[in-house]
Amino acid sequence: MTVELKSNDFVALADIALRNPDLQRAVGAGTRGGYHKRAQAMYAHSAEHGEFLRQQAAEAKRRALRKLPDLLELAERNLQANGWGVAWAEDAAQANQQLVAIARRHGVETVTKSKSMLSEELGVNHALEAAGLHVIETDLGEYIIQLNKETPSHIVAPVMHKTKAEIRDIFVRELGMPPTDDAEAMVAFARKMLRQDFLSADMGVSGGNFIIAETGSLGLVMNEGNGRLCTTSPRVHVALVGIEKLVETVEDYTALTQVLPRSATGQSLTVYTNILNGPARDEEADGPEHCYVIFVDNGRSQVYATDYAEALACIRCGACQNACPVYRSTGGHAYGWVYGGPIGAVLTPLLVGLENAKPLPHASSLCGSCKQVCPVDIDLPRMLLDLRHEQAQAGAAADGWALGMKFWAIGMTSPRRYALGGRAARAGQALLGDYLPAPLGNWTDYRDFPKFAPKPFRQLWQERAAAKRRGQP
Template sequence: MPDAAEVPTPESSPPTPPRRRSTALLGRERVVVTRPDWAAATIPAHRKPLPIITRAALDQPGTAATHTRLSGKNREQNDGGWPPEIAALRERGAEIRRETLRDLEGHLAALTAKAEANGVVVHRAATPDDAVGIITGIARANDVRLVVKSKSMATEEMHLNAHLEENGIEVVETDLGEYIVQVADERPSHIVGPALHKSKAEVGALFEELAAERLPQEAEDLAAFARTRLRADFHHADMGISGVNFAAADTGTLTLVTNEGNADMVTSQPRIHVAVMPMEKVIPRLRDLAVLVPLLCYAATKQKVTVYQTMLNGPRRDGEPDGPEQLHLVILDNGRSSIVEGRYREVLACIRCGNCQIACPVYRTVGGHAYGSVYGGPIGAVLTPLLANTKQGRDLPFLSSLCGACFDACPVKIPLPDMLVDLRADYEAATRGRPRRWLWRLWAKAWDSPRGYRLTMTAARLAGPLLPRAVLRRLPGPGRGWAAGRALPATRDAGAFRAWFTDRRPR
C-alpha cells in the first residue's frame, strides 16, 4: 500500500497531513500466513465440500489440543447444569427475547426514534453490502484513515475489514483474541473467544514474527505486547467501530459487554463511533439488562458480570470533556426480517454467548473454522443457512450429532436440535433429485419386511469382495471430491450379527 506521507508533494498543493498509521499492525507483512483457506478472514466464495474441510481440520496440528482445552472449558462451564438463581434468569431471559421477536419491527422503530432523539444517526442496511457502503461512506466523509474496532460478529458477516482496507482505511481489531486472529489472517473460531483454537506458543510465535524480535512467552508478556501496541492506536484512531450486545428500545441505550475494556476505548477515544448491530439485538426495556447481562455473562464465562458494561445513549454533549462527536448506529438485516416471519424465528433470540459451541461435541472435535462460515457450532449450523447472503453452508445442519447438548447449554432456550432436524429436511427437499428420492423409497420398501432385509444383507455380503477397497478414490470427476472424506461400510460382514445372534438363541 503506498504511503501518502512518503510521496513528495509539489509546492503548489496543500500540505498533506501526516498519515495516521496503525502501530499495532506494524510488521504485519512479515507474518507468514499458514492457515488453510477455510480458516481465512474472508471466506472463499467457493469453499470445498464439508467432508473435505472437516477431514482436513482433524489433521491440522493443534486440533487435538484445542479439543482438550475446549472439553475442559465445557466441564467447567456446563457440568451440573444451571444453578437455581441462574435458571430463574434463564426463564425470564428466554421470555424477554421472545417478547422482542413477536414485534421486532415495532421495537426497532421505538429504538430508532429514541436513539435519533439522543443524537444518534441511525442507518438501516438490508444487505451486508449496504452496510459496508454506509460505513465506508461515513469514513470517507470524515477523512478517516485509522479505525479501531471492538468485537462485532455482524461486521464479520459483511467482511468489513477487507472492504475498508480496499478503501485505503486501516482497521485494527482490539479485542486481544480478535487481534491475534487478525494478525494471523484468520477469522474468529468462537463467538466469544475468537482465538480459542490457538495455543500460547502459537500466539508467541505469531507476535515474534510481527515484532521481528524475541519476546518473553508468558501469557502476561504476550498480552502486554499487544496492550502497548494497541494503546497507541486507541489514542490516535479517527474512528471506532463496535458491536452491540443489547439495544434498549425504551431509552435508545446501546450496551456492550466486555472484560478487557477495549470497547470502552473504541467508543470513547476516537472522534467518530459507529456501532453495528444485527436487528435482533434490540430489547424492549433498559431494565431488561438486569436479567440479560448476568445471564449472558454466566453463559459465556460463568462470571456474575463481566468487568465492563458500556452503556451509550449518544455522542458527547456541550460541556463534556471527551467522547465521540458523532455516534452512528447501523442496523443489519441480511435476511433476518424473513427469518422472524418463519418457523425458525426463535434462532434470533440468540444473545451470542457461545456456550452452544463449547457444549457441542462436534464443534469441540473439528473446531470452529471447519464450519466454513462466519458462525460455527450449533448456532452457526442453524443461522448460516437462514441468512440471506449464504449461498453455501446449507449443508451445515448435518455437522451435528443431534445429542441435544446445545439446547441444554442455551441461556435463552432456543430449540437448536429441533431446528437442525427441520433444516436437514428442508435441505433434502430442496436438493435431492428424482433418482435419489426413488432410491430412498426402494430402500424403505426393501426393509419393510424381514425377508427384504435379509435379501439386501446377503446381496451386500456377496457384493463386498467384488468392490475394491479403493473404489471411492477412483471415482471420476466431482464424485472423487465427495468421496474423499468418506469410507465404504464393511459389507463383507453384512448380516454377521444376525447369524451370530441366531446361533446363540436358546432353542
C-alpha cells in the first residue's frame, strides 16, 4: 500500500488516535517497553560506557556525512568490484523504474521483501504490483500490515498500533487461521504461510542499514530470519538504499551496530548482523546469482545542502519515537506520512516540503527526550525550532498562534501589563476552572490546566521586602 501524504491533517488524525482505546493501549505499552529496554541495554555497563558508544557512533556518521560525495564514489567502485550492479535513482519514480527493469531483465514473477522504510517512502509494493509482480512482505509486522492494507506506524515495530487480539482477527479473516490467542501459535502459523513464498521467490528486495564504502558491502541488521531468506534464497537480490546510509569503514559499521540494536530493541546485538558482499562466488554452493544496490536520493541531497543535514545521520532506530510524549499518545499514523515521531516531524517537512507538513514542527513539547536517547546525538529539538522559525519568517504560522504571540509580546514588554495579565488569568481560572474555552479547549480536552499560585512571585517578593523593612524575619 502506498503511503498517502496527509501530514497537514496531523491534528485531526491525532484526535482520532487519542479516541482509540486499543491504539492507546498498544502504543503506550510498546513505546514504554522500548524506552525502558533501551535505557537498560545502553547503560548496562555504566553511564560512561553508554555515552562513549553514542559518541563513537555519532562521530562515525558525522564523518561519513562530511565525506559523503567521495564515499559514494568509493562505495560504487568497491560494490562493483564485488559483483554488485549499482544504479542511481533521483526520485521514487526512477527507483521504481530501476527495480521493475531489473525484475524484467531476470524474468521475475514473485518478489519477497524484507523490512525497509525507504521502500515505504518510494511506494515500491504498489509499483511492483502495477508491473504485474506478486509481492510478499516477509517481516512479521510488515506482513500483518500488508494483509490489513495498512502502512507501518513505527520505524522498528511497524504494527505497534495493533493489539494481539486485533492481529489474531486479521489472521483469522485473511489467512483462515484457526482462532487462538497464543502468540507463538500465531507466529508459527504465519511462518508456515510464508515458507512457500520464500521457496518460490525469484527476487528478494531489502533495504540497507549501512553501505560500507571501503569494502563495497551491504550491512543489514535484523531480528527475523526473513531477511536472510530474502537476500540469499532468490536468484536476484536488490537492496534499496538511501544515499545517506554510507559508513566509511568496517570499524564504523561495528560502532553503529553497537548502538542500533540497543536503541531499537534493547539488545546488545541483533539476532542477524550481516555483511553481504555480492552474488555467490563460483566456489559457493548457494546464494543469489545477481545482486544490485539502488542508491536513492529522493530529496536527500537537498537536505544535505542545508543546516538540517544532521538529520541524515539517522539510523532509523525508533528510540526517539519511543521517548516522545506526543508519539506515545498519537502513534505514527497521525503524522500522515512514512516517518512518525520526532524524526518524522523533522524529516517529513524536509522531504515533502514544509507547506505539506505544516503542523509537524509543532507536534512536539520540546522536552528534549528525543535528543537524549538518539544514538547518533541528532539535535532534533533544534531542528524543530528552526522549522518553526522558517514558518514564522515566511508568515506561515497559524493565525491564532501569530495573534497569541502578539498578545504575549505586549504583556511581556511591560511590568504593569504583565501584572494585569496575571490578575486577569487568575480571575479567569476562578471562573472557568481547569478547562479553557474553544479554541484553547483543544489543549484542556486532554489535560488539566495547571493551577496558578494564589499569589504571584512579584507579590510574594514585595511582601517579603516589606516584612524585612519592618524588621520581621
